[in-house]
Structure formats: C-alpha cells, structure tokens
Amino acid sequence: MADLSPRTDITDRIRGEIKEDHIVLTLHGKSIGHIPFDAACVHMDQGFQVDDQRIFRVDDPNIPQPSQYVDNCEEGWC
Secondary structure: OOOOOOOOOOHHHOEEEEOOOEEEEEEOOEEEEEEEOOHHHOOOOOOEEEEOOEEEEOOOOOOOOOOOOOOOHHHOOO
C-alpha cells in the first residue's frame, strides 16, 4: 500500500446497516461507504436464515413464546 497521510484505525467504530442490496457503513451515524450484499453468499449460524435479502431468526416451535412482554400487570406490581 502506498504511503498515506497519517491515519487512525476506526474499524471497531464502524457499524453496518443492511439495505435491499448493500450494507451501508456508518461512523457516528454518518454514511462513509457501502458493501454490495448478495444473500446467496451469506452463511448464517444455526437458527438464522437469509431469505429475499432479509435476515430472520428461526424460532423453535417447541419453546413457548410469551404472549406479551410482561405478565400479570393487572395485579399492579409492574
């Protein structure tokens, strides 16, 4: 790599937000670049899927999901 002006490594401060066909890279909320996003090339861990450029968590149907965030609020202790 060519010698450049002094620089600061900001890698650990960069965030990415998935859009339809790319990932927008941001630093402190300001866009600084993008990466093309091809869902066909994404490898997901068990329990997660990519479908139609969207990322999903796959819930286990054998684990009951709460019907609401807090139960028994009508008893006044929430």
